[in-house]
Amino acid sequence: MTHFVRRTIQVVAALAVLAGVAHAQTPLSILTPNGGEVWPVGASRDIVWSGATRGNVRIELSRDSGLTFESIFSNVRNDEVQVWEVDGPPSAHCRLRLTLLDDPTITAESAADFTIADTIVGMTVTNPNGGETWEGGSERLITWSAPGDGNVRIELSRDGGVSWETLFAETPNDGMEPWTVRGPALACRIRVTLLDVSGLSDVSDGDFSITSGVVVTAPNGGETWEGLSQQLITWVARGDGDVKIELSRDGGLTYETLFESTPNDGSEPWTVTGPPATCRIRISHVDDPTLEDESDGDFFITSGVTVTAPAGGEIWVIGSQQQITWTAAGAGDVTIALSRNGEPFQTIIDRTPNDGAEFWTVAGPVSTARILITRLDDPTLSSESRDDFFITQTPGVTVIEPNGTEVWTVGSRQFIRWAGVQGGRVSIDLSRDAGLTWETLFASTSNDGIQAWVVTGPESQDVMIRVTRLTPPFASDTSDATLEITTQPLTVIAPQGGDDWVVGTQQLIRWGGTGVGAVGIDLSRDSGDHWETIIPRTPNDGAQFWTVTGPPTFGALIRVVGLDDLPGIDFSDPFTISSGTLDLSQPNGGERWAIGTAQGITWSTTTGGTVSIELSRDGGDTWETLFANTPNDGSQPWTV
Numbered sequence: 001m002t003h004f005v006r007r008t009i010q011v012v013a014a015l016a017v018l019a020g021v022a023h024a025q026t027p028l029s030i031l032t033p034n035g036g037e038v039w040p041v042g043a044s045r046d047i048v049w050s051g052a053t054r055g056n057v058r059i060e061l062s063r064d065s066g067l068t069f070e071s072i073f074s075n076v077r078n079d080e081v082q083v084w085e086v087d088g089p090p091s092a093h094c095r096l097r098l099t100l101l102d103d104p105t106i107t108a109e110s111a112a113d114f115t116i117a118d119t120i121v122g123m124t125v126t127n128p129n130g131g132e133t134w135e136g137g138s139e140r141l142i143t144w145s146a147p148g149d150g151n152v153r154i155e156l157s158r159d160g161g162v163s164w165e166t167l168f169a170e171t172p173n174d175g176m177e178p179w180t181v182r183g184p185a186l187a188c189r190i191r192v193t194l195l196d197v198s199g200l201s202d203v204s205d206g207d208f209s210i211t212s213g214v215v216v217t218a219p220n221g222g223e224t225w226e227g228l229s230q231q232l233i234t235w236v237a238r239g240d241g242d243v244k245i246e247l248s249r250d251g252g253l254t255y256e257t258l259f260e261s262t263p264n265d266g267s268e269p270w271t272v273t274g275p276p277a278t279c280r281i282r283i284s285h286v287d288d289p290t291l292e293d294e295s296d297g298d299f300f301i302t303s304g305v306t307v308t309a310p311a312g313g314e315i316w317v318i319g320s321q322q323q324i325t326w327t328a329a330g331a332g333d334v335t336i337a338l339s340r341n342g343e344p345f346q347t348i349i350d351r352t353p354n355d356g357a358e359f360w361t362v363a364g365p366v367s368t369a370r371i372l373i374t375r376l377d378d379p380t381l382s383s384e385s386r387d388d389f390f391i392t393q394t395p396g397v398t399v400i401e402p403n404g405t406e407v408w409t410v411g412s413r414q415f416i417r418w419a420g421v422q423g424g425r426v427s428i429d430l431s432r433d434a435g436l437t438w439e440t441l442f443a444s445t446s447n448d449g450i451q452a453w454v455v456t457g458p459e460s461q462d463v464m465i466r467v468t469r470l471t472p473p474f475a476s477d478t479s480d481a482t483l484e485i486t487t488q489p490l491t492v493i494a495p496q497g498g499d500d501w502v503v504g505t506q507q508l509i510r511w512g513g514t515g516v517g518a519v520g521i522d523l524s525r526d527s528g529d530h531w532e533t534i535i536p537r538t539p540n541d542g543a544q545f546w547t548v549t550g551p552p553t554f555g556a557l558i559r560v561v562g563l564d565d566l567p568g569i570d571f572s573d574p575f576t577i578s579s580g581t582l583d584l585s586q587p588n589g590g591e592r593w594a595i596g597t598a599q600g601i602t603w604s605t606t607t608g609g610t611v612s613i614e615l616s617r618d619g620g621d622t623w624e625t626l627f628a629n630t631p632n633d634g635s636q637p638w639t640v
Contacts, residue, residue, distance in 0.1 A: 027051050028098050028108035035112025037199040040123070041088045044203065047096060048081050055102040059084075063091035065113055075101060090116050123200035125192050130206020136183040136213030136291035137239035142167075143176045144192045144202065151195045158185035160207055170195060180239070182288050183210030212293045213238045214264075214283050221297020226329035227274045227304035227381035233258075234267045235283050235293070242286040249277035251298055261286050274380030276303050303381045304329045305354075305373050312387025313474040315396035315421070318364045324371055328354045332377045336360075339384075340367040340391075351376065367391050388472070396420050396475020397467050404481025409488050410457045411514060411540070416441075416465055417450050424471030428453075432460035434482055444470060457517075459487050488513045490560050490568035493542075497573025502580035503550040504609045509535075511560045511570065514542040518563045521546075527555035527574060537563060552578045580607030582632075593640045601636045613638075 032048040039045050047059060057078045060069035076082050078100065092115045100106040127143040134140050142154060154168040154177055171177050173194065186209045193201040215236040225231050233245060243264045246255040262268050264285070279301050284292035305328040316322050324336060334354050337345035352358050354375070369391050374382040390396070397420035408414050416428060428442040428451060445451055447469065461484045468476040491512040501507050509521060521535035521544060538544050540562070558572040586602045593599050601613060613627040613636055630636055 028057075028100065028106055030096055030098060030108050030110050033094075033096060033114035033199075034110050035114055037114040038117050039086045039114065040117050040200070041086055041090060043086050043123075043201075045084055045086055045201075046081055047084050049098055049108065050080055051108070052100055052106050053078055053080060055100060058099045058101055060097045060099070062095045062097065063089070063093060063116070065093040066095045066097075066109060069097055086116055088116065088118075090118050123192060123194060123202040125190055125202045125204050128188070128190055128208040129204050130208060132208040133211060134181045134183075134188075134208060135211050135238045136181050136288065137237065137241070137285055138181050138213060139239070140179055140181050141176055142179055142190055142192075145175060146173055146192070146194055146200055146202075148194070148196070149173055153193045153195055154179075155191040155193070157189045157191065157203075158183075158187065158210075160187035161189050161191075161203060164191060181210055181213070183290060184212045185210050213291045214243065214285065214293045216281055216283055216293045216295050219279075219281055219299035220295050221299060223299040224302055225272045225299065226302050227272050227276065228332070228375060228378055229272050229304060229329040231270055231272055232267055233270055233281055233283075237264045237266060237283075237285075239285070240264060244284050244286055244289075246282045246284075248280045248282065248294075249275070249301070251278050252280045252282075252294060255282055272301055272304070274301065274303065274378050276301050276381070303375075303383045305334065305375060305381060305383045307371055307373055307383045307385050310369075310371060310385050310389035312370075312385050312389055313472070314389040315473045315475045316362045316369075316389060316391055317395055318362050318366070318391060318393055321359055321361050324358045324360055324373075326356055326373050326383065328356060328373075328375070330354065332375060335374050335376055337372040337374070339370045339372065340365075342368075345370075345372045345384075362391060364391065364393075366393060390421075390473030392421055392473065394420055395477075396473050397426065397469055397477045399465055399467050399477045399479050402463075402465055402483045403479050404483060406483040408455045408463075408483060408485050410455050410459070410485060411488070411517075412455050414453055414455055415450055416453055416467070418467045418477065419449060420475065420477075421469070421473060422449070423447060424469060427468045427470055429466040429468070431464045431466070432458070432462060432485070434462040435464050435466075435478065438466065447471075455485060457485070457487060460485050487568065490519065490562055490570045492558055492560050492570045492572040495556075495558055495572050495575040497575060499575040501548045501556070501575060501577050502607050503548050503552060503577060504580070504607050506545055506547050509544045509546055509558055509560075511542055513568060513570075514540050520561045520563055522559040522561065524557040524559070525551070525553040525555060525577070528557050528571070531559065548577060550577070550579070552576075581605065582607065582611070595640050597640050599638050599640055601638050603634055605632050605634060607632060 028049055028051045030049045055078050056075050059073040061072045062069045073082060093113045094116050095110040095113060097109045123146040125144045150173050151170045152173045155164040156167050157164050167179060168177055187207040188210050189204040189207060191203045217236060218234040241264050242261040245259040245268060247258050248255045259268060278298045280295040280298060282292060282294040305326055307326050309325040332354050333351045335347060335351060336349040336358060338348045339345045349358060368388040370385040370388060372382060372384040397418055399418050401417040424447045425444045426447045427444060429438040430441050431438045441453060442451060462482045463485050464479045464482055466478045493510040493512055495501060517540045518537050519540050520537055522531045523534045524531045534546060535544055554576050556575050556577045560570050562568040583604045585604060609632050610629050611632045614623040615626050616623050627636060
């Protein structure tokens, strides 16, 4: 066969020269099947060749040692491998031939016959054959069926059959082989090959998967573990041996070893160490580090100590005793430090039990400050105040007035007073139910210690005032006790009983109980049986002018009624509405007025408005108008 190949190459080369080809061609060479193989019908086999790797090729099959050929692939890529599902009929005299399509002079043929056999005599992998999940570290049985005795080679592919690694180079063809699974991979296949001239081989029909064989169950994401607390790392694992446990404090980028080797029993207690971080746990088999698993998500290691007071915004007065509080896991001791105005922390308490509270007499100078608490048994575990608090000479705010027992009348003008750290702004709130609910009087006003307020209703005996700083340092204070807001009753002052108000005159209705709100004013002309509204609405300022209207009555009453939220009603005593009097004083009889002379007509009156003046020249039988409409002021000049 060697001489045949050499002669073929020489012929092909000569033809290429004769055809004027500008470059030499590499000859094709069939590698598999090349003689002696036994390929069962229905099996999937790789046709493998080399040389002239360009263009496409035609692959043909002969079942009579090369006398005749049938095409099995008329046009496939010249990539040196082609999968073929072996078909019948069976023959012991099979050969393959490859031809380069763009240069049919370049061809290759199997060196000797191979066999296509019935499937009954073929090799068959039975387990794993596709779909199985084998856990890394577990003991599994690879099984197959094959004719004859001899030995087999067992291989594993982790990429769906693209590449192979040898598991057992040579083992008896007894149909089974135990294997301690290594991995992991998702697209695995097993290939078993007879190590005889037949070369019978089979591959798993489908992919099976190899898992890591270890599954971290805690912490697995979302947990919060406090520093120095006792926690249990747990996992599910297959097999014996030991595992390695590692910790990442950067979300899985890098790992540090917690336990180099510990029994693979599914749990390991751990005293959590700092520093606080976003963490994951990774567990791997010591004897096969490829078998590993890590937490599905991040868990969190916290300091194990959290400052709760001062947390930020508090005002601590120099010389006062305050309680520093914190939450912490475990026993041991802590140290407490103080920072002023953002400067480095200075220790104020060297060592104190980790019991969550420690009293401190506040020391000057005035400053902003923060507290830092650190575990002495692990200095990486610490916590500081969330924000600045304030060390001051005086309290932040103290309500001075009202501070309890005062009585304030609706409508009166009162002063709210407070003391404390000056500057910035404050809000002032009012409660009418001893502090259960609050209404805002002043959302933002200057923090100058005083604010005027016109008292509003409704009435209450459970009133409190609250003043709150709106700018740092934040503080708030409330009246020490409740005060009372009351309403002064409405009282009609005018008209008084017995008054005579003349129709047409302007009169002043007056009342007490003034302040906020509005009132309405009504009139009765029948001693209160019926009422008419004369002033529907007017400010509650205690006075309202009214031009008296008729008809006259001796049973007039005025009623003042509070409107909206203003309570109260009051009535005047009975008074009179009259038509008034008009008395002519000149001429009044006996006078002699010469025609053309200027005279003065005079009269007295109790009414206002205007009057008409008439003249009778026949003793009152008939009248002529001198002035149809002149002011009712008591005099009118007239030229006779």
